[in-house]
Amino acid sequence: MKKNNYKKIAKNVIDLEIQALRKLKNSINNSFIKAVNAVAKCQSKIILCGVGKSFLIGSKISATLSSIGCPSFTLSANECSHGDLGSISKKDILILISNSGETQELKPVIQYANRNKITLIGIVSKKNSTLYRASDIKLFIPEVRESGYGIVPTSSTTAQLAVGDALAIASMKYKNFGRLEFKKVHPGGILSTKLKTVEDLMLKGNQIPFINSNIKMKDALKIMSKKKLGVLIVRNNNKKTIGVVTDGDLKRAIQKNKDIKKMNVKNIMTKNPISIDRNELAAKALNLMTSKKKITSLCVHQTSKKKTIGILHIHHILNSNIV
Numbered sequence: 001m002k003k004n005n006y007k008k009i010a011k012n013v014i015d016l017e018i019q020a021l022r023k024l025k026n027s028i029n030n031s032f033i034k035a036v037n038a039v040a041k042c043q044s045k046i047i048l049c050g051v052g053k054s055f056l057i058g059s060k061i062s063a064t065l066s067s068i069g070c071p072s073f074t075l076s077a078n079e080c081s082h083g084d085l086g087s088i089s090k091k092d093i094l095i096l097i098s099n100s101g102e103t104q105e106l107k108p109v110i111q112y113a114n115r116n117k118i119t120l121i122g123i124v125s126k127k128n129s130t131l132y133r134a135s136d137i138k139l140f141i142p143e144v145r146e147s148g149y150g151i152v153p154t155s156s157t158t159a160q161l162a163v164g165d166a167l168a169i170a171s172m173k174y175k176n177f178g179r180l181e182f183k184k185v186h187p188g189g190i191l192s193t194k195l196k197t198v199e200d201l202m203l204k205g206n207q208i209p210f211i212n213s214n215i216k217m218k219d220a221l222k223i224m225s226k227k228k229l230g231v232l233i234v235r236n237n238n239k240k241t242i243g244v245v246t247d248g249d250l251k252r253a254i255q256k257n258k259d260i261k262k263m264n265v266k267n268i269m270t271k272n273p274i275s276i277d278r279n280e281l282a283a284k285a286l287n288l289m290t291s292k293k294k295i296t297s298l299c300v301h302q303t304s305k306k307k308t309i310g311i312l313h314i315h316h317i318l319n320s321n322i323v
Contacts, residue, residue: 013147013154020144020155021162027142028166034137035121035167039070040174044091046072049080051105053153054097054160061095061164068172069181077105085112095121099141099156101129110134123160139163180279193322198285199278201320202300202310203229209311210235211265213242218261220245231297233308234269240306241299243269275299278309286317 046065048058058074065072075084094113098106101124113120122135125143132138144155183195209227211220213234224232234243253260253268276285276298289295300310
């Protein structure tokens with residue numbers, strides 16, 4: 001076979017899978033909404049079960065559900081007949097995946113679910129099948145043309161995976177599972193690094209270079225030298241942030257007055273400093289510093305911008321390797 005023919009095969013496989021996804025898209029109905037409600041409201045576990053390639057697809061769907069706050073695991077239908085049915089409780093949601101809906105190994109699992117009134121979601125392509133009839137919620141996948149003489153599960157498994165992804169993302173939206181929640185269950189790897197928040201990197205407590213607005217600059221300079229951040233956060237007597245003193249402020253003040261040590265901090269500071277919420281992504285803070293304001297430090301607040309709870313320096317972000 002000519003090498004160019006292999007390209008044609010690849011494109012044909014992809015075309016068939018695209019067609020399968022289009023058919024799947026047009027088939028989405030109110031049953032999908034019911035499935036989302038069931039999964040998102042589940043107070044126990046989401047259990048995926050299948051045979052062969054459908055089991056492998058179930059494993060991926062299960063992993064995705066767990067990653068967005070829906071505890072999930074997979075069961076092999078083969079092992080269910082040898083004791084693993086005991087892993088399923090009445091509060092669980094059971095999702096069975098089968099193209100034909102007549103896989104023999106799934107029938108004992110279906111019977112167990114129906115007998116014990118366990119919510120059963122079926123992902124299936126045959127409406128006259130045992131699985132389709134027995135399912136409480138039916139996620140129908142239109143019959144599609146497979147690649148490899150029409151006998152190798154390709155288009156059908158792509159559709160199964162897609163409906164699982166759609167179910168996971170819709171459940172994620174239902175639960176308001178956002179970036180912060182996602183980060184908590186992804187503490188390692190590149191993904192976690194990209195999701196670092198301002199609070200993860202900021203300095204807090206005694207590390208924050210606070211000074212009172214009424215002190216002299218000679219004392220402020222000592223604090224700046226000690227903290228080694230090149231910035232001071234100025235507060236009034238009510239401990240509300242009213243300004244900052246930066247290296248740039250010092251240079252401008254020296255150009256106007258050769259001796260600034262006797263001056264009050266409030267006469268040199270920059271008023272109304274830029275502050276960022278502690279829950280914002282560190283990447284957003286970096287963008288704010290570099291592309292808009294050309295500054296090296298940000299005050300950090302929780303509710304009121306006048307109540308500083310931390311300070312974030314550009315070096316903290318760069319050293320965290322989020323870019």
